[in-house]
Amino acid sequence: xxxxxxxxxxxxxxxxxxxxxxxxxxxxxxxxxxxxxxxxxxxxxxxxxxxxxxxxxxxxxxxxxxxxxxxxxxxxxxxxxxxxxxxxxxxxxxxxxxxxxxxxxxxxxxxxxxxxxxxxxxxxxxxxxxxxxxxxxxxxxxxxxxxxxxxxxxxxxxxxxxxxxxxxxxxxxxxxxxxxxxxxxxxxxxxxxxxxxxxxxxxxxxxxxxxxxxxxxxxxxxxxxxxxxxxxxxxxxxxxxxxxxxxxxxxxxxxxxxxxxxxxxxxxxxxxxxxxxxxxxxxxxxxxxxxxxxxxxxxxxxxxxxxxxxxxxxxxxxxxxxxxxxxxxxxxxxxxxxxxxxxxxxxxxxxxxxxxxxxxxxxxxxxxxxxxxxxxxxxxxxxxxxx
Ligand code: UDP
Ligand code: GLC
Numbered sequence: 001x002x003x004x005x006x007x008x009x010x011x012x013x014x015x016x017x018x019x020x021x022x023x024x025x026x027x028x029x030x031x032x033x034x035x036x037x038x039x040x041x042x043x044x045x046x047x048x049x050x051x052x053x054x055x056x057x058x059x060x061x062x063x064x065x066x067x068x069x070x071x072x073x074x075x076x077x078x079x080x081x082x083x084x085x086x087x088x089x090x091x092x093x094x095x096x097x098x099x100x101x102x103x104x105x106x107x108x109x110x111x112x113x114x115x116x117x118x119x120x121x122x123x124x125x126x127x128x129x130x131x132x133x134x135x136x137x138x139x140x141x142x143x144x145x146x147x148x149x150x151x152x153x154x155x156x157x158x159x160x161x162x163x164x165x166x167x168x169x170x171x172x173x174x175x176x177x178x179x180x181x182x183x184x185x186x187x188x189x190x191x192x193x194x195x196x197x198x199x200x201x202x203x204x205x206x207x208x209x210x211x212x213x214x215x216x217x218x219x220x221x222x223x224x225x226x227x228x229x230x231x232x233x234x235x236x237x238x239x240x241x242x243x244x245x246x247x248x249x250x251x252x253x254x255x256x257x258x259x260x261x262x263x264x265x266x267x268x269x270x271x272x273x274x275x276x277x278x279x280x281x282x283x284x285x286x287x288x289x290x291x292x293x294x295x296x297x298x299x300x301x302x303x304x305x306x307x308x309x310x311x312x313x314x315x316x317x318x319x320x321x322x323x324x325x326x327x328x329x330x331x332x333x334x335x336x337x338x339x340x341x342x343x344x345x346x347x348x349x350x351x352x353x354x355x356x357x358x359x360x361x362x363x364x365x366x367x368x369x370x371x372x373x374x375x376x377x378x379x380x381x382x383x384x385x386x387x
Pocket of ligand 2: 020021022025130131160183297298299300301320
């Protein structure tokens with residue numbers, strides 16, 4: 001982003017400081033506005049150091065973590081217990097926001113605090129909605145609270161895809177508030193990584209002649225890692241690279257996956273790496289990348305990253321992934337929760353190198369232009385124009 005533009009002064013507010021997709025997305029916008037803006041974190045975590053390393057001003061609002069953590073995405077009425085804590089934070093954010101043109105709330109809990117701040121006389125609020133508000137993941141009460149607050153208090157609602165916008169409207173949200181702001185990526189970071197990652201395969205003791213299929217989602221029930229493990233049971237030559245950790249709880253699911261990986265039909269073929277920051281190199285070590293969420297993915301950063309790494313991507317139909325992949329042109333789309341069809345799609349790609357090359361060439365070009373940092377920063381700027 002250039003310096004000449006009339007910089008808005010933005011108070012970015014984030015409840016979570018773990019490195020999920022929403023927070024990785026925030027890094028780019030906070031960096032673009034770092035000269036005039038500040039990030040306020042409501043919990044401490046690795047996001048703080050990542051922001052600081054980019055030269056972004058960061059402050060941590062101390063809260064009684066336990067009571068705020070009770071406001072879970074689907075916690076319903078239980079969340080009312082912590083209303084006092086939210087109010088206290090809202091008052092502090094309202095006070096702080098007096099030096100800014102707007103508050104950008106990057107997640108739902110952050111948005112509730114920002115809405116209270118607005119009610120108490122704080123700056124206009126922009127809610128950056130990264131989630132599809134459907135019954136699969138959010139309780140009816142939670143959705144009602146979120147859209148009611150948005151309709152009353154938000155000046156704009158940024159959405160990461162049309163699918164996220166549609167779900168917001170279906171839940172009763174005011175469509176006039178919506179602006180689409182996609183996630184952005186620096187393609188050069190991927191271009192700089194050597195294409196041949198043989199060393200990495202050697203380190204993991206994966207024989208050279210065995211195909212390596214990667215999955216890069218955090219460990220969570222709806223990210224569908226179990227579907228890939230089941231598919232791999234039918235593909236005895238294929239090795240799997242599982243990258244990611246259970247960032248928001250769900251350790252029990254991680255345990256279940258580990259047990260699956262120990263079964264005879266998979267033993268020695270599942271390479272579990274946990275959370276890694278060096279995604280481009282790991283992606284380039286793979287022959288193909290699978291994204292198999294069992295619920296519609298709001299955007300799906302890993303799909304664009306696979307495209308930038310020039311690796312063929314197979315993803316679940318629906319949500320943001322259907323807006324990123326055109327089936328059989330820039331990747332393959334398959335129905336959710338179908339290991340049989342996933343195994344078939346993996347086989348189709350692994351057995352036809354020309355087809356795979358065609359997909360990756362078209363996907364790379366699209367990802368590089370449509371999701372460049374400069375184009376999404378332009379979307380962001382348009383979304384806050386006039387506030
Ligand atoms: N990611 C990462 N390290 C990991 C696993 C994932 O940095 O070990 C990154 C991944 O590259 C992507 C993001 O986490 O940029 C996940 O975003 P996505 O939109 O795919 O899903 P989310 O987890 O946000 O729902
Ligand atoms: C959320 C969504 C994911 C999206 C990310 C960034 O984590 O689950 O699909 O890519 O936000 O917008």
